Amino acid sequence: MDERTGRNAAVAARRGRWTGRLARGAAALLAGGLVGALCAAPAAAAPGLLPAAAAEYPAVVRIDALSKQVASENSTVVVTGTLTNSGTSKFKAPTVKVRQPQARPMKTRSEIAMAASRTTPSTLDGISLDSPAQGLQDLEPGKSEDFSLSVPVSALKVGETGTYELAVDVWGSTGDEKAHPLGIARTFLPYQGKESAQPSQLAVVWPLTHAPVLAAQTMADADQTPVLRDDTLAAELTGDGRLNRLVDLGSGLTGLTWAIDPDLLDTVYAMTKPYRVQRPGTSGESASEENTVPGTGRDAAAAWLAKLRTVLAKPNTQVLSLPYADPDLASIAHNGAGLAGMDTALRKAVTAGQITAEARLSVDAASDVAWPYQGLLDQRTAAVAGAAGGRVLLVDGRSLPDSDKLYYTPNAARSIGNGQTAVVGDSVLSSLFQSDLGSAGDRASAVQHFLAETLTIAFQEPEHPRGLLVLPSRSLTGDAAQALHDAVLGAVGGGWVAPTVLQKVAEQKPDPAANASVPQSYPDEAAGSELTAGELTATMQLQDGVDQLMMILTEPERVRGPFSAAMVRAMSTEWREQPKVGTEFRNGVRSYLDNLKSAVRVPKKTVVTLPGDNATLLVSVRNGLTQSVGNLELKITSAQPNRLRVDYPIQPVVMDAGTSRTFRFPAEAQVNGPVQVTAQLWTTGPDARPYGEAVEFTVDVTSVASGVTYVIAGGTVLMVLAGVRFYLQRKKRRAAGEVDEDPDRPAEGPADGPADGPAGAPRDAGRPSDADPSSAAGDTDRVAGDEKVDH
Template sequence: MAEAAETQETPSAAACRWSRHLATLLTGVALLLGLVQLPAAPAARAEPSGSRPVDVSVHTLTPAAPKQDDTLTVSGTVTNTGGSTVTDAHVGLRVGSQINSRVDADETGSRSPSGTDGSEIGKHTQKIDKLPPGAGRDFSISLPVKDLDLSRDGVYQLGVSLSGRTADQGYERVLGITQTLLTWQPSAIEGKKTQLTFLWPLISATHLTARTESDQQQTPIFPNDDLAAELAPGGRLQQLVALGKDLPITWVIDPDLLATVEAMTKSYRVGGPDGRTTPGRGQAVAKQWLSQLQTAVSGDQVVALPFGDPDLASLAHHGKDVPGSLSHLQSATELASTTVDTILGVKPRTDFAWPVDGAVDSSIIDVATSAGAHNVIARSDSFRDRTSYSPTAARQIGSGNTAVVADARMSTGFQGDLVRAGEYSLAVQRFVAQSLLVNRQAPDNERSIVVAPQRMPTASQAQAMAAAIKALSDNRWTQPVNLGDAAAAKPDPDANQQVPGTGSYPESLREQELSTKAFQEIQKTQSTLDGFKVILTSQDRVVTPFGSAIMREMSASWRGDRKGAAEFREAVQSYLYGLTRRVELIKKSDVTLSGRSATIPITVHNGLLQGIEGLHLVLESSQTNRLQVDRSQPVKINGGQNQSVKFETRANANGPVRVTARLYTAEGQPYGDPVVFTVHVTSITPMVLIVIAGGVLLLVLAGLRIYIKRKRSAARATEGGEPGADGEGPDDGGPGDDRPARPGDPAPDTGSRDTEPSGSGEKVEH
């Protein structure tokens, strides 16, 4: 009966209802026909977003996460982007609905508000003077937080609107509105606090090659002096150090940056387009920055990336198939520890690897852990979880390795152009809101969340990051921990621990990687260095700068700059090749060789400042049957000197012989270019032939004379043996007397006697 009474309608009530419907219908018809016009609205009301001619920008909202007794201050600017002057305007605040979704928090402020704008807090507004087209005005509204009448803890949309009139529409309406986020958690939460780790990267682009001046100090030559601007007050790197010193963060440092800045603290030069160099001017800011950094990192955890911040994904996808490429990663890891310890006096953690944007696949994990990094910093948009909440960052991925999965939304929240105050403020508010929303997902579970921002944040991005971290400094729902503790946290059993496959790597990132050709060129430079260092007496003067340059060639900072990377590799290789050419053989002209043996000198030039050793000079004859040479002679030369190496030769026949001189290392590898010259062998010259012919003639004549003389002597002896031939008896007992001696014959005369002088002497001219 009661329900029937509540729904029953009297005839008079029905008549009134029909009369109201008729009036509404007639009004609608009149509007369509343009016969009537609505009166001015008594209060501002919403208009489609596209029709709002005023742009509202919130520059600051402080405090970012207010407490019960705080005063909230919202400031910014309003700009008339329409064609009509705005009058009777004021700025007001409107508390919108509560946000419970992380997606909605990300989208707040990134799109035009839709739906109702919410009720304006009437007594806290600011009047705005007449606003002509294109004009802008600043505003600032402060009010007690309690006047916002926030019903319960959480994240709220906070609208900031400008209401006023325009000439074409004279009633008051909302002419512009923007939304930001207000995180409301007035006291410490009753559940578990979120363990929050924020990485603070100190990484820069490559600024130093292997090029140095030709002096004993090896004064470095920088391609430009851009790094000095980053280190100067207000510069990107100066801001990162100044802001980070008071924050609960984990420093992630590329040791190459430290080594480069340390080189700037001394004398250095800057190259110019004409090849000339000028003195660098960054010594003072470099010294100041290093001093400030030493103070800032004191007591904080420092993670050192491999020297030069090598691109792990490029190595995994293109470099590992080039022999020797992965060895650079091991060297870079070892150099990282000594560099940070030497310059900062801090023993860093070197067991963390950080692929670009935290994007990983199985091949990247394999490469990253091959050099001893058992912890890989990934990101949740790579390790996709199916849980309804954000799980703890640490994941056990097998073989004793851990993936530290950073939260993607919070890690990417500071990208973009945050120079604009509105974007800056919104980034801070989003981060604070996301941190509370993460906690509220599972308030009874203690979870460890890691934030890994972009590798090289700008100064404005760093300022926004610092403001967001400071907003959480009272630890109402978060608690800071370092990266080491985050990696050691107990993994969530429901979290995804499966490493993504190689096909899941984002194509947009793959397009930015170093190519296989790039790694082949890197190895070519390494091979040149290996062949060069073995002849040096002071290897460190060359191995250290070029070894560092080769590591820089693999840097992740070359992403998106293939041309710059190629030019850097070419500059390093060309400079190294030029040094190797300073040890060379001096070109030799053709040689004429007289005599059967001679000495051929070959000159070796050492244009380096240091001595060389371990080389052998080899001389090779193209016709050993015509010319034989000593094959090898050791070479050892002090810096800036020449050495003449002499080779003994033996000629066997006349004619031209091509001879090749070449340097070889102790391992038998050719060094430098060979020198080829011709030896014209004339070991038996015309003059020598004349002398020899004269000597032979004299010998023949002498022999003939002796023969004739003996012939005559024999003839006289024969004539003396015939009786009565010359009135004398036979020569008894004389030479040639063949008859036997008889008794009574006189004894032979054996005494001395005068002899006839001999003929003229015999000579052979040689």
């Protein structure tokens, strides 16, 4: 380390002429965060190159192309572009001119950043040349005019190898004032003179990813026809489609590192055969002819996959298999690291990813490279990546920024501990290709900026090349890929960049002066798009439902694989950019699993009539799946077994696909009336658990034959006993000389007098009370006996 530090000091001393007042000013700007802001915002990677018009500078000048990306001695550069009047007054006699840059090239990347940050004309842009110049017609507000300037390099007075600013401004007036600058556009012009430098080893990650579209369900046919949630992928695989352009452009580059989501490969492979596409709003339903339509991308998928295999077979190419479906490592680290089964799910995703990539592409694929969202890294994300096997981490320079005091760009490889190596993508170079770059001006700006940066890096220490990484957006667009393709070829053609694969850059010796301290915090702006703890918890809970379904299926592999993949797809990094679609996908997986589980069920019922004390309860079970089920039992439970007892309350359930079956449970009722009964399916085995919802219904016992017999018999016995008692009483009375009274004769005494004797005294105190039913019954029987005797 001391030797390298001493060498740095010596080189710095030799280059004191580069680091005077301008370098100190650049350090102040860096301290103020200007360059950091430029690097952090991909859309503003080079804001000074395509400026917005200010009130005093209403001309918007755009440079669309340079005929030569790299200038050389005695060459001519043709600059083409567009002038737009964004003001409210007419431009009078506008003239487009080229500015002669400063005599020496930019020696530091800070100078490039400052040039890119300027938005209005400045003396730092050089002096406007009288030739070449192009006069244009008066330009009304809102109107545009194209221009083309042929610029001899000799007119620019450049001679030393390096990066120069190339500015084009517009002179004119909006009234009676003299002609003055109305606006300016800047780009960078690398010049290749006699000086040379050892080329930087440049690795470029070339991503092939797509939001998951392969559904968990398949058609219920013998071929298990795959089902996609939409058919948008078909358009990307052909013509000007994004993925087709990426493969075509990547085929023209050597030393590429292809980062591929294996789920994309599986989906494209599924599309090479007949497939179906879900109709909108049916993602949670079991696929059928009614809710799906035929897919249209079969030929495009076959051609794209064949072309990709050919491209990846080229020498000096590396293939990275991302974990299957590219799960969001940062979201998991912050919101789901402690969930049961998460570590296992990630490790399986890594293994499945490598197996899938190698099988579909017939190439070796590295699976030990982790790529967190946007390359943003903190300690928890690094730990989760490491637990899943991530030995090499693709990291954006924003997470590991180097000190402002470090005047050169260090090697990309950094040892961060725990056996992990962070390969840091240069934040400026990477940010140039993280936006759409849909216009020619945007692409030209990105290309020239890339050439300027890489040329400057190479000449920071010409005798000591370093390893660089360009880490574009996961969703690299076709236009951004075109710009990156052109930029790399331009730098390689200039001789200051040598393309290589990620593995070679990762193996380079880390620079001890480079920052290798992984931050503890995670950027707030990125945390806002993470999958929440609730979403990750709900996703992992799917495994319980899948495990339970697996226990009863006779062909579990038809469901296990698709659902395991669907669970990982539900955590895909792609949902960062499409949160609504991600929510719909997760809801669809949950609904589909619930539908599968509920396809084996006890149908709802309310009241069952059970005639008689000995009868049979009939309970049905429905299997709506397309395969047979077993390892199930149907259990019947009576809420009042003393009133209704169910004999043999547990019966095994084995059913063919798409059938219903009625199970008979002998029951014995003790009394009439309603009794609550519960029917519940259970899985069998040591881990038996309820399956599906319990069904409660009422059993209404309407006629208990044995109960009626008991009542009749009891009444007969009572009558016999009463007769015996009456006979004994009568016999006793006769023995005592008593005379039976006739209860029908009138009461004694006057006809108009009271029937009773003195107040409060009964007429016959010795007579049994009418309140005594046994006495009354005895009297009645007695009279009936006398009448029989008289007859």
